[in-house]
Structure formats: C-alpha cells, structure tokens
Amino acid sequence: MRLRHDSSQSSQDRAAPAEYGLDQRQVAEFLAGTLDADGEAALAHQVARLLPFHWTWPNRLAETMSQITDQLGDQRELMAWLDRHPGLPRLVARLYVFMGLLDRYSAVPAVVTAMREYRERTPYPPGLQPYLVPATDDDTLASIAFKVEKLLAEERPQEAVELALATAAWLQQIAPRARELTPEVGDLDELMGQARQDIRAAAADI
Numbered sequence: 001m002r003l004r005h006d007s008s009q010s011s012q013d014r015a016a017p018a019e020y021g022l023d024q025r026q027v028a029e030f031l032a033g034t035l036d037a038d039g040e041a042a043l044a045h046q047v048a049r050l051l052p053f054h055w056t057w058p059n060r061l062a063e064t065m066s067q068i069t070d071q072l073g074d075q076r077e078l079m080a081w082l083d084r085h086p087g088l089p090r091l092v093a094r095l096y097v098f099m100g101l102l103d104r105y106s107a108v109p110a111v112v113t114a115m116r117e118y119r120e121r122t123p124y125p126p127g128l129q130p131y132l133v134p135a136t137d138d139d140t141l142a143s144i145a146f147k148v149e150k151l152l153a154e155e156r157p158q159e160a161v162e163l164a165l166a167t168a169a170w171l172q173q174i175a176p177r178a179r180e181l182t183p184e185v186g187d188l189d190e191l192m193g194q195a196r197q198d199i200r201a202a203a204a205d206i
Contacts, residue, residue: 094195
C-alpha cells in the first residue's frame, strides 16, 4: 500500500484548508509512545483529513507525516492504524486500499479489454456516467481512483463511497471475462466483493 502518484492528472492546486493540520503535542506523544487512546483517535482523524492532500503537503508537514508512518512501520501499517479508528479514519483507509487496487489493475490488458467490451454494450455502468469519459484505456481505473481521492479532499465522503461502490460492482461484472482472457486476473471478483463489504461497513460509521 502506498499513497497514489498519478502523473496523468495534477493535484498541485489542491491544498489543504488552513484549519487542517496536526496537533504537535499529540504527534510528539505518539512518537514517544505515550499518547492516550483519546489522543490517538484525534490524531488519526487529523491524519485522515490530510491524506487526500498529500500531493501538496509543505515540507514540514510531509516530514511529520513521514515520522508518523515510520513509527508505525510503513504505509501499509499506516492504513492498518487508521482502520483501527472508526469513522473517517477507517473509511479513508479502506478507500485508499481500494484506490490501490484500481491503480494495480488499471493497465492490465485483460481488464481494459473486458471493460471496453462491456462499454460497447452499456456505455456507462450504473453510477459511473458522471465520472467516465467515452474512451476506455489504461488510465480509466486510475482516473476513477483520482476522483475518489478528490471527493475526499472536497469533504464529500458519501460521494466518494458511492463512486467506489459503483466501480467495484462494475469490476465484479467484468471479472469473469477478464479471467477468461488472462487467468491470472482470477481474484479480481473476490477482491472487489471484499472491498465493497469493507467500504460499506466503514461508511456506516460516518
């Protein structure tokens, strides 16, 4: 798991609102291993709000976020830590895991072919018309991931959830054809089913 880096779309103009930030006392106690449970929950919420702006973190904030990540181990452990805190932190963690899956499959030829064939019959899968351009290519799923992250940055988590769930449902539909083209894509259906379940459960706490 890693934060997204999508060179095809720019987020350089997406800066975190001035009121977003990290409580430096909580950060210091967290790094020292002395932060209590309430403080850790508050810090997790701050981190979750800031993640969608990772493209534009100033150097000092990027360094602090790096220290928090290093304290936990790596970015995968950062997501696991957020997932342990109900509400926005858990939802953000699960959406980032989902975005990682979209990036992973975005340029897989069998998946792109299966999506393209589906769209020849149904140009816009349910729930995706506002988010898809007519062409289907290696960037289609990565572009959806970018839009999920953008919705989080705009404090529209419910719309981010709806987009993620609609995308996962579409990928479940095309998974059998993708597997037919390339057997190595075999776990796509199961991964998307689990993602839908996880995201729905997290969204219920928002």
